[in-house]
Amino acid sequence: MQDTALQDIRSAETLEALQAVKTKYVGKSGLVTKELGSLGKLPPEERKARGAEINAVRAAIQAALDERESVLKRAALDARLQSEAIDVTLPGLPLPTGGLHPINRVYDDLIAIYRRLGYHVVEGPEVEDEHHNFEALNVPWYHPARDLQDTFWLEDGRLLRTHTSPMQVRYMVEHEPPFKIVVRGKVYRYEATDATHESMFHQLEGLVVGERVSMSDLKGTIAEMARGLYGPSARVRFQPSYYPFVEPGADFAVYWDNPRGESKWLELGGSGMVHPNVFKAVDDLREAAGKPRVYEGLTGFAFGLGPERIAMLKYGIPDIRYFYANDPRVIGQFRGELG
Ligand code: PHE
Numbered sequence: 001m002q003d004t005a006l007q008d009i010r011s012a013e014t015l016e017a018l019q020a021v022k023t024k025y026v027g028k029s030g031l032v033t034k035e036l037g038s039l040g041k042l043p044p045e046e047r048k049a050r051g052a053e054i055n056a057v058r059a060a061i062q063a064a065l066d067e068r069e070s071v072l073k074r075a076a077l078d079a080r081l082q083s084e085a086i087d088v089t090l091p092g093l094p095l096p097t098g099g100l101h102p103i104n105r106v107y108d109d110l111i112a113i114y115r116r117l118g119y120h121v122v123e124g125p126e127v128e129d130e131h132h133n134f135e136a137l138n139v140p141w142y143h144p145a146r147d148l149q150d151t152f153w154l155e156d157g158r159l160l161r162t163h164t165s166p167m168q169v170r171y172m173v174e175h176e177p178p179f180k181i182v183v184r185g186k187v188y189r190y191e192a193t194d195a196t197h198e199s200m201f202h203q204l205e206g207l208v209v210g211e212r213v214s215m216s217d218l219k220g221t222i223a224e225m226a227r228g229l230y231g232p233s234a235r236v237r238f239q240p241s242y243y244p245f246v247e248p249g250a251d252f253a254v255y256w257d258n259p260r261g262e263s264k265w266l267e268l269g270g271s272g273m274v275h276p277n278v279f280k281a282v283d284d285l286r287e288a289a290g291k292p293r294v295y296e297g298l299t300g301f302a303f304g305l306g307p308e309r310i311a312m313l314k315y316g317i318p319d320i321r322y323f324y325a326n327d328p329r330v331i332g333q334f335r336g337e338l339g
Contacts, residue, residue, distance in 0.1 A: 001057065005021070009065055106314065122181050127154065128158065138245045177294065181206070233256055
């Protein structure tokens with residue numbers, strides 16, 4: 001019986017199997033226990049020797065059970081540690097980080113170019129008054145841009161700026177020339193939305209004022225921006241255009257070897273030489289604020305462009321409304337890498 005028991009113990013592969021073996025031999029009604037119970041039926045002179053014999057078998061079985069149990073417990077623990085162990089060679093879990101919105105990426109590109117050229121970056125209020133948004137920019141009261149169809153008017157007579165150009169006025173009232181600035185920010189227009197029109201969008205406005213600032217400075221600046229955005233082969237085209245606050249005025253477009261193979265002239269924005277009436281309106285505001293008139297006789301150029309157009313082309317985004325719909329399927333593609 002001892003031999004079979006030791007054999008059973010050795011072949012128990014799990015703690016449960018070992019428990020069954022234990023019950024079979026040394027449990028309450030186990031084989032060894034039964035043998036001990038039957039000692040009473042033996043004649044007294046045989047009992048002692050037989051009892052010692054059975055107890056030795058029981059001790060041997062118990063020792064084997066204990067040893068096997070510690071081996072199996074150790075193995076179970078090892079298996080658990082193994083399954084819980086960290087595999088340091090696995091790639092890490094992605095952290096749910098934010099990312100830069102495509103419009104901010106384009107702003108960053110543009111602003112890096114203008115910083116290199118020595119421009120300061122400024123921002124201004126989105127709620128404006130009629131004087132800064134229109135009047136001081138030489139936009140007469142009868143100009144169609146003032147129409148209810150273009151402007152979001154507030155109940156107190158103020159409005160949501162329709163362009164970043166009012167910051168030309170605000171900056172010139174506060175600062176003396178010469179200077180070079182770019183303005184970044186949101187603008188608002190009361191129009192029906194479609195794939196290329198949103199009621200809120202962005203602009204980057206530039207303003208340079210000094211002595212003998214010229215139209216060729218403007219052209220060189222826009223060309224430099226185009227090369228900064230699209231590489232040395234980028235070409236720039238200027239077309240006469242009309243904005244009340246510049247004279248002459250010109251729209252500009254860029255052409256370059258588009259990697260998507262859809263090369264064409266990309267209309268980027270408007271520009272021109274600051275209209276003398278704007279300088280005069282600024283000096284009037286300065287005078288009213290007790291500041292010296294400093295703009296008469298100077299020249300300057302201004303330009304304004306929309307980062308949405310650049311971003312749509314750069315990232316292949318077909319509809320301007322995707323930028324602001326907060327759809328994670330769109331915005332999520334710009335998560336992670338910053339820049
Ligand atoms: N403010 C003009 C617009 O929103 C753009 C512009 C800026 C044109 C500066 C000329 C000079 O359309």
